[in-house]
Amino acid sequence: MSESIVQYYPRSRTRAIKAFLGQFLGHGGARLGLLCLVFFVAVAAVPTFLVGPLQTAINATGDFLMPPSGEHLLGTDEVGRDVLNLVVHGARISLVIALLATVISLVVGTTIGMTAGYYGGRVDVWLMRLTDFFFVMPSFVLALVITPVVLEVMGRGGEILGFRPSLFVIIVVIGMTSWAFVARIVRSQTLSLKERTFIDRARVVGSSNSSIMVRHILPNLVPQIAANGALVVAGAIYVETSLSFLGLGDPLQPSWGTLLSLAQRAGAASAGAWWYLAAPGVCVLSVSLSFVLIGNALDDTFNPRRRVIP
């Protein structure tokens, strides 16, 4: 590896991006995942335009638990709401929860991992001990006990930043319990980056520690963060769906998991109402799988060791 003379041409950056896109999109899985995600994001962007306002028991348009028909493409639920309407509105809630939780998790994980790796010594030991705890305990198990307590403290009324309190709590709890994986990867990457010459140069010109971390180390971490971020989203969707399924979601802003929970409580499975439980589940599966495929493709593209092996 010769990195003594690296000249910077803006052109080589566009070429690098092109090369990256070429390699990334060369994965069939990545194309499929992206296509699927674009579809769901588009649906989540304009749910009211597509299927009208979210139906409730009051403005429900159909009969109880009707199978799919021309009028209700995905059938109706136990109070006569159109399942398509619920699923489309659920897309926005599920995606927003998963993405915001991921943002929190990436910010926390990157900060802790980078700080631990950069400063080393005692800071590293203590931060990594904390990370170990969150690495060992699954986010779902932690969220299962933290979420109801926090909800009890905050109350379930009102809205926070446009979310019902239970959703807000779920976002924060998932974000704060799923960062350990990211922190570990970022730390090990930081450990190798800080030994490179360009960091020494930055220090010689008098850059402060924080400026070195933000301006020189962070940009080099982006590939790892992106590849793992996609997997964190998939994990967040899983945790959110499971928590909501156990009844910690909010019926007034139903995510896909909440819909599955409602279907379970209404006895949809034993009533044979397959459409009611199939629709939200297929959505969870598709979105989660898309993120896994994209994450794998990113990992493949960025991981030079893997590139050698066909």
Place this chain on the structure above:
Amino acid sequence: MSGGGAGRHIGRILIRAIVTILMVAVLNFILFRVIPGDPAALLLGGARTSVTAEQMEAQRQNWGLDRPLFPDQMVDYLTATLQGDFGYSFKFRGRHVAELILERLPATVVLVGLAQFVAILCGVMLGLYAGWRRGGAIDHIVTGASLALYSTPSFWLGMLLVVTFSTALGWLPGYGAYSPGATIGSLDSLLDHLRHLALPVTAVALGLIGQYVVVARAAMSDVVTEDYMVTARAKGLTNGQMLVRHAFRNAMLPVVTLITLNLGYVVAGAITVEAVFAWPGIGGLTVEALNARDYPVLQGIFLLLGASIVVANLIADLAYGLLDPRVRQ
């Protein structure tokens, strides 16, 4: 390799495990103190049960709630927890949490144990085979299917199984662990129990198979590109000999570790599956506790899950040390 190094390695692992369990208990302690209301009243079942003032005062002293939070109360809490005193349930009329959990534990152990067995048998074999024949038709099918299974919540698979095999076809029961009115202990009831187990076990196992295939395939893919495999081929070993003597054993190392580490996720996944099938295990208890906001029970379950995860990690760490001497250094 000196014996002292191995001893220190085991010591470090043990300390880490103890610290993690302590952190779980401390988190429990903090969470319980954060809930609004008098902790004594909460511990005795909140406003939902009738408690006399004397009982309250006795418990207040018993738990040391008249003393400072830190360190006195915390030390007391940790000591009580160590002795298996997890407090009393709100919902189940003040019964001991430990007793409730122990009562529900066997059903979960049976469910998770059987599902693990099926998943390991199918998932690891399929994954190793896919990794061995990488790029083949079977590899593509198996990998695609397992990625899809990996992304599917297992409780949803359970709901689909109920709709298909229980409601539509009527082959298998989709609710509970026994048929109503069965006399437990007879051969008939055992068969009945197995029929009730079929769908939940399938649901949990299918979720796991996805993961195990992915892990086993990756492990095998790493192994087949190693130098010693080339050497083995150069020595003139047949495919079968290479697979059994070299590839299988080396690929199993990461697989065994991951299966052990995975235990926490398996139990957590089983919670939601149990909720679908009204399975009378820890998952069913979790759902009841969540709905009734029965915090002592929830925290007892959290402690149990935490402890089992830590023990699983401990076993994985120690086993890895035994299997791979490089780790001990």
